[in-house]
Amino acid sequence: MTQPPKPTPPERPARHGPPVEVAQEVFDVQGQETARLLARVVGTNALESGGRDEVPWVRVERERLPHVAERCRDDQSLRMDMLHLLLAVDYVEHLEVVYILLSTQTLRKAMLKARVPANDAQVPTATHLWEAAHWYEREVHDLFGVTFTGNPDLSPLLLYEGFEGHPGLKSFPFHDHDEF
């Protein structure tokens, strides 16, 4: 129960914690069905796929990302009419751009992922598909420096003009000053 006092870990504590478990990826019934449909829609564009619970994911080439998303939107069995979330994850050597799509009609969810090399962070825009994409893309551009080619206005959304760096990145220096 008592934690022996130990110094605050200076770096990511993963390596001196217990051995890292890896979560099992299991689908529920809906997820399996969605995965099947998604696989059919994405077709040969899929590089890799997986998922858990009700949300399957598919990794595609970044250039194909909007295209695949459009097919998901227009497909009659999926009808992913809402861009639920657009985000980026920084795995230091590459970034990953994730679309989470949702259908308000078939109530299915799916993720589309694309790897983006950190030194050439460019993805085609999806603003022509969903209006919501515009702000998401601006935000990701703010925080991760991913350029969405074709987005009409990538000016800073959350950050102010003149902010240097992309704070979402792991490489961004973390503010670490102590008041005491």
Added chain:
Amino acid sequence: MTTTDQRQVDMMLNLGPQHPATHGVFRMLLTLDGERIVDMEPHIGYLHRGSEKLCENESYGQIVTLFDRMDYIANLNNELVFVRAVERLMGLEVPERAQFIRVLLCELNRVASHLLFLGTYGLDVGAMTPVMYTFRERERIQNIFESVTGARLMHNYIRIGGIKEDVPSDFTARVRAALEFVKRGVDETDRLLSFNEVFLLRTKGVGVIDAKTAVSCGLTGPNLRASGVPYDVRKDNPYEVYPYLTFKVPVGERGDCWDRYYMRVLECHESISMIEQCLDLLPDGPTMTQTRRIARPPKGEVYVHAENPRGDIGVFLVSDGSDKPYRLKVRPPSFCNLVALRPMLLNSYVADSIAILGSIDIVLGEVDR
């Protein structure tokens, strides 16, 4: 000489970041033609606190406090969605009593949030009394929160694997007593505002958004339902103990400000009924699973979403197996709702901009995070 609607007399009007009606620090740049809005440019980020980045540097237990402060009107709902994400990643099964208490408190929080909306929306359209009444009833809900969680706003109550501690013994009686008052408060607002002729003038047919645009903008929650899309996470993807509750999901059809307002009035009633059901069903038992004190979810990623008072909140969590998340991304409902502001706003009056913004019910803490 009512020459207020002139052509070609454009003017830029800067609303905010400090403006009494922007619900915090939202800023919009309106291009006016007389009193008519011809263009609008929203500016956010005046409350960008970097929560998501902070989350990567705090342990899972501490992150709950950050989620409290994200949507600072619906704190418990926020806590719940994050905690559920972690629990799902860890594969934890939460005791039923804890689930019921969670849902009960979340619904109470939904009522509190909607009460705040009803009041401040009245304030936005110029009625100064409803806000006083709704806050009075809201205070009762906050008292209950305080007696359960120990805090009025920032509860830090829902923990990974359960809840912090069981509810006090007089909880059921207190909630029932408070609900009576809350019902009265909602009815009072209903009487005072809903069908007031001036209020109808101000909100009917204002800020209309059709279902297609709404979905494309990512509008969720009561705002989307007001446009006629019956999408509700509690119904479509039920979590916790929502499958065991009977409730109605009110759906509008016009998608104007009044519909959005009235959806919330109706949802208040629904939430109250859900709370009563929860009280009836509340089982005995433990409120916490036996877990390690420091949560270390296995490596993997998970997306969990839930119905917040403001819409569909989602948490995308990437864990690398340590006690801190590798990446945490929130789908903030207010952020997406705000995208829909522009289509609603164009070609309306300046005064409408306030009514429309109010009807979307944004919380800047969540928009900017």
Added chain:
Amino acid sequence: MAMNEKPTQPSPLFVPEHWQRPKQGRFFDTKEQGAVSLGKGNRPAPSLIKSAAPGVITARLDELAALARSNSLWTLTFGLACCAIEMISTHMTNHDFDRYGVVTWPSPRQSDVMIVAGTVVKKMAEPIRLLYEQMPDPKWVIAMGSCATNGGPYWRSYSVVMGVDHLIPVDVYVPGCPPRPEALQDGILKLQEKIRHDARNADVAPDALTETRS
């Protein structure tokens, strides 16, 4: 409530001497202490009345003015984040700020007090300073909550100002996250006390001397 009633019996529990330190500088119960160390605060701008009347009268008048000012603190309608909700609560029925004469005005020109309720981020810093400058003298600032005081839970964030006193002078700090409405009311009472105190001791303060001489 339990917080405010004084125990009639001396407590059976006590802290022995060696756990205690000298009583000065305690921050609880400032009224008991007599000498309150108040911050420097804002000096009122030279007003019309002040320039017309000699110093002795203005000293008395200043106290009158301070009395009036402290009872008519109009706040700027201005909420930043979470604390704003509790600030609104304080204005609402159950706590009713209006009892102290505290009402909100939307325009900085008509307000005396700025309650910084919430996290100040760097993007907001400039507007806040502008607002503060737009307020006419004399003006006061209350930093409400830990975010406004020193960054609070966001103290490590890249975008948060570590306390609003990096931007504008703050008179009263109200701790809490968010402070209960009672705590904010306490803050207002402390501010009133400070205003009166400043006026009473106007001749003590160094800059007040030069002002009356001129």
Added chain:
Amino acid sequence: MIAGLKGFLTTIRWVFKRPVTANYPEEHLPVQPRYMGFPALLWDTTADEPFCTGCMVCVRECPTQCMSARMHDNPNFAAGTSHRRKIIEHFEINYNRCILCGICVDVCAFDAIEMTHEHELASYARNGARADLPILLSQGRRWMERSGWRPRNPEKNVAGVALAKRAPATAATKLDTGSGKAPSREDDA
């Protein structure tokens, strides 16, 4: 128009009711028993020393890092009146930073820290609400007195009980002297 008249009736009704407002400095709206005000350190009356051993777990777990602590060897342990080897020497909480989350209470294994009801601590200086050890202890003492606080884990943490488990005879006498001691002066009321 009918709706408007209804509204008039709704508002006028309240004129004839008593306001729900509390007149703050004189009255205080009820604070619930579980309310989490600012944390304070508790006092083990059986050993005349704080519960806190300065293990730093709260300091590390605090999201805002508003605390600092230092421990030293406990003289009472040497004297045999306490089971705590180490005891807190210096403890400071910056209440201005505290976000009242209660994590410190959760993580504390010694029942040493508790959220009191104290919350009206407005001050004139940025660090005006810094509480050092004496203040925290007197706060905690006041809290124990008012709330009738009971330790959650007395066998482990209360010196009297813990010692009694080890050597029942000596601890019993200690208990008596500890609780029977008269206060030296009234303060912190």
Added chain:
Amino acid sequence: MDLVLFYVIGFVTLLAGAGVVSARNVVHAALFLLTSMAGVAAAFVLLYAEFLALVQVLIYGGAIVIVILFALMLTRHGEFQVTAEHRRWPVAAVASIALFGLLAASVVLDDRARGTDARVGVGINRLGAELFERWAVPFEIASILLLVAMIGAIVIARGGGSDEP
């Protein structure tokens, strides 16, 4: 005393009038006009025409000046704030001084104007009766004129899109 009042009033009126024609800021000019009108209204009071004075205040103060201000403000102040040079002001000055001289001479030389200082006021009843009996037709015409003017003003001001007037 009356005479003193008259001089005060006259002085104010004329000063304000001079302000009207010489003000650089057009909004100032409108304000001067308001002052001048108030002076004229006061002169009406001196002439025992209270009703007319009130009409003067109502129409000029309440309507005309507001319309002027409204128009000024709507037509973008940047354009208006400073209307710099007075066009051919020497000519205008000479012309107006000559006109004033002519009028003054004719007035002063006119015997009829010099006699008594007894003024007679007209009661409002009398005025009303006169207006609605003897002057009924012109009155109606005036009201029609007003109506037409109002409609015309609305039509002109609203106008179509970009067509030239």
Added chain:
Amino acid sequence: MSVTLLDIVWAAVGAVALVTAVSILGVSLVWLERKFLGRLQGRPGPNRVGPFGLLQPVADGIKLLWKEDVSPGPSAKVLFYVAPLLVFVPSFVVWLTIPFTRDLALRNLDTSVFFFVAFSTLSIVGVLLAGWSAASKYSVLGGFRAAAQLVSYEIPLIVIAITMVALAGSMSFVDIVEAQRTVPYIALVPLAAVLFFIAGLAEIGRTPFDIYLAESEVVGGPLVEYSGAHWAVFYLAEYGNTFLVGALTALLFLGGWSWPFGTLPAPAAVALFLTKSYFVTVLIFWVRGTYPRLRIDQMMSLGWKILIPLSFVTLVTVVVQRFYGWPSWTLTLMSLATLALAAWLQTRLQGAPARALAEKYRRDAVVVQAKPRLHREAPAAAKVEASS
């Protein structure tokens, strides 16, 4: 009859007395409003400054006088400082002819109603200039709104005043009040009273017509840049005007200082008159505590499409009734009928559809039926292995 120096001195004294009296009345209204609004909202209102918070407006006033007076940089300074005067002076000049009792008035003009009409329009110039000169977008917007609003609502106000003049057959307030000795005009022409009250609300910019001052839209409108003493002048003028509307309504419709049971001694008469005026102002505050705010275009259309036609209808009915010498209850009947018609139309066209819609939403909500709760059943559905 010639003006003497003494006259001027007396006029000055009278003016000072009047300004003082009206200021005190206005300041009392500040307290009354805050207190009454507080009670409407279930809170006590100011209660810590003096007994019952009575000294609250005094404290506010002293504070405002001592406050720094900011003039914004780019504004036209002269206009900026003239504007408060232009608002303040007309609102007090109007009081010249308001009789407190039969004999207690600064000037009992024969044309006092017309005097009020003439001078009440002047303050628009001040508001417009205030909005203009501050050179803030909000204030410009507010100034335009104010001018449009005040100009349009002048018309129904004047028409109703003319109606009352026609009813009483005199333009003097004293005569109008004397004519209501037995039956106050509100009983004869309730519609006119309602219209006058509404138009009066708009004239003084009170909820639901506080569009040009709207806090949540134009943050105080024309006054946004004013501070300190200048702002206090506006504030005072606003409350003076509020009381003016109360007093005028009392004079025109509630019988002023008269009551049906004979003549009152002068102090009692003044008290009665003030009571009636306060009653009307409390009504104004009550409206403020109940109603939301209209939008500018809706307010204009309310003014032009409803109030002005209705006020002309009232005028015509009154004139017809007077001309043909019908008994006065016919007037009441006509007036009430018009009022009822308007109310019915409003409910029919606006309230009823909204209620029907609300009922529909309530009825047609999607029902989610509860699953029976099995013991120890996991909420999540059965799981299968991911097939990737």
Added chain:
Amino acid sequence: MTLVHFQLLSAALFALGVYGVLARRSAVLVLISIELMLNAVNVNLVAWAAYNHFDKVTGLVIAVFVITVAAAEVALAFAIVLRLYRARGSVNVDEIDIMRG
């Protein structure tokens, strides 16, 4: 104080109006100056009426008509000015030369 005083006042006001009409460039100012001239006429009319040289009422009635006309004129004129401004972006009378074709 005789009629002469008022007539002189009227004459002076009129002359000022004439100066304004001749000298100012802005159409608005020209209109304002015309208002001045109309007022001068009114003063004259009322004065004549008061000093009993006309039929007592006629002067007043005509003054009322003058004010009416002035109001109508202002409304129309400013409508035109607004139109002009929107069409040409200027209200200087010198620049309004569209009639020249």
